[in-house]
Amino acid sequence: MTIFKELGSQDTVSTKTLLHEAIPLTGSIVSGTYGTHPNEGNVKNYSHGMFQSVYDYPYLSSSANHIFDITFGVSTSSELYSAVTMQQAKKNNIYNQMAQVLMGYDKDGNIQRFDEDGNLTGGKKMDNCVFFTFSRLLVKDEIMKGTFELELGLSSSFTASQLMDGRAVVRDHGAATSYKVNSPVGEYGILYVSNSSGYARKNGIVSGNPDFTTNKKPCGLLFYQAGVAVLTSSLFMGGAPGLLSSSADLTGRGGELVTTRTNLTSSLKTVEISASADGLRKRIKNISFNNTIELNSTIYFCRINHNEFNYSGNPTYLSGSQIRVKNTTTDVPISYITTIGLYSSDNQLLAVGKLSEPIRKDNNIELTFRARLDY
Numbered sequence: 001m002t003i004f005k006e007l008g009s010q011d012t013v014s015t016k017t018l019l020h021e022a023i024p025l026t027g028s029i030v031s032g033t034y035g036t037h038p039n040e041g042n043v044k045n046y047s048h049g050m051f052q053s054v055y056d057y058p059y060l061s062s063s064a065n066h067i068f069d070i071t072f073g074v075s076t077s078s079e080l081y082s083a084v085t086m087q088q089a090k091k092n093n094i095y096n097q098m099a100q101v102l103m104g105y106d107k108d109g110n111i112q113r114f115d116e117d118g119n120l121t122g123g124k125k126m127d128n129c130v131f132f133t134f135s136r137l138l139v140k141d142e143i144m145k146g147t148f149e150l151e152l153g154l155s156s157s158f159t160a161s162q163l164m165d166g167r168a169v170v171r172d173h174g175a176a177t178s179y180k181v182n183s184p185v186g187e188y189g190i191l192y193v194s195n196s197s198g199y200a201r202k203n204g205i206v207s208g209n210p211d212f213t214t215n216k217k218p219c220g221l222l223f224y225q226a227g228v229a230v231l232t233s234s235l236f237m238g239g240a241p242g243l244l245s246s247s248a249d250l251t252g253r254g255g256e257l258v259t260t261r262t263n264l265t266s267s268l269k270t271v272e273i274s275a276s277a278d279g280l281r282k283r284i285k286n287i288s289f290n291n292t293i294e295l296n297s298t299i300y301f302c303r304i305n306h307n308e309f310n311y312s313g314n315p316t317y318l319s320g321s322q323i324r325v326k327n328t329t330t331d332v333p334i335s336y337i338t339t340i341g342l343y344s345s346d347n348q349l350l351a352v353g354k355l356s357e358p359i360r361k362d363n364n365i366e367l368t369f370r371a372r373l374d375y
Contacts, residue, residue, distance in 0.1 A: 030281050051070065085269060126230065140291040143290070152168055152285065191230075
């Protein structure tokens with residue numbers, strides 16, 4: 001009677017399947033559905049003041065899911081750094097922490113700064129940044145390349161009714177076929193911004209549907225496996241060449257009209273991170289992307305020849321030293337297969353598969369069972 005049968009190299013095959021889910025985060029979830037400032041139940045600020053967390057329900061609810069964090073960072077290489085009067089050390093620590101994790105170190109052991117085009121040996125650096133860190137619940141194994149979209153209101157007004165009069169769209173345009181791999185956390189793409197609605201801006205940005213073929217400007221980086229989006233603060237600065245928006249106010253809270261207009265430069269200098277995060281959330285119309293789940297599988301083909309496994313190892317198979325399923329001694333032995341076990345090389349049971357119904361086996365039958373392990 002055969003008890004164990006060794007699987008050969010021809011009996012196993014490994015496969016990888018990528019599954020994707022669409023993740024839509026509407027502006028109403030991010031800001032406005034669950035209360036108004038300072039009583040937004042789905043927004044959590046911390047005593048350390050280094051970032052703000054956003055949930056899809058009031059965060060004290062047992063059904064709440066953490067969706068992303070917002071924070072801001074300033075490099076000591078920034079011309080803005082010396083003028084920062086609010087949380088200077090924390091903003092610098094945040095920049096350094098994110099840069100060392102996402103960009104790594106150069107040959108001299110210095111932290112690499114975020115680079116606009118991913119060319120770490122030169123190019124324009126991003127020294128004042130906004131960070132969106134998305135939860136693993138949403139990102140899964142990674143963000144699918146070429147699917148990320150962030151739509152922002154860039155109107156200089158901060159009234160709730162006018163906030164989205166002028167909008168821009170940020171996308172990882174073309175990243176499905178063109179992305180960077182020189183990061184310690186995996187692959188990343190360049191984020192570009194183009195007009196969405198209401199603006200006829202300088203530098204070829206026109207009103208109407210966003211045009212990412214000709215009318216686009218680099219504005220950040222998206223790290224796919226880490227689930228982190230990095231935006232340059234210049235996205236919110238008006239009046240400078242090559243920038244898109246007018247002076248967008250990030251100091252107001254709750255969508256009310258504020259008397260002092262300021263862009264992100266001023267916000268980074270004199271406003272707490274939580275207050276800047278409040279202002280930025282009000283300007284988010286939509287965030288969407290597809291996540292990726294990597295499903296690895298090993299398939300084992302368990303082949304049973306005609307002369308194998310025709311007897312059962314179950315003690316109840318015998319009664320009085322007679323096989324129960326045989327009426328006469330000349331009957332062929334029969335077994336019914338109900339379970340398949342996969343064993344290690346030293347015969348330790350590793351996995352068990354149950355069949356939906358018993359399968360008859362005798363010396364006139366050959367069978368092949370396909371056992372699949374997903375991980």
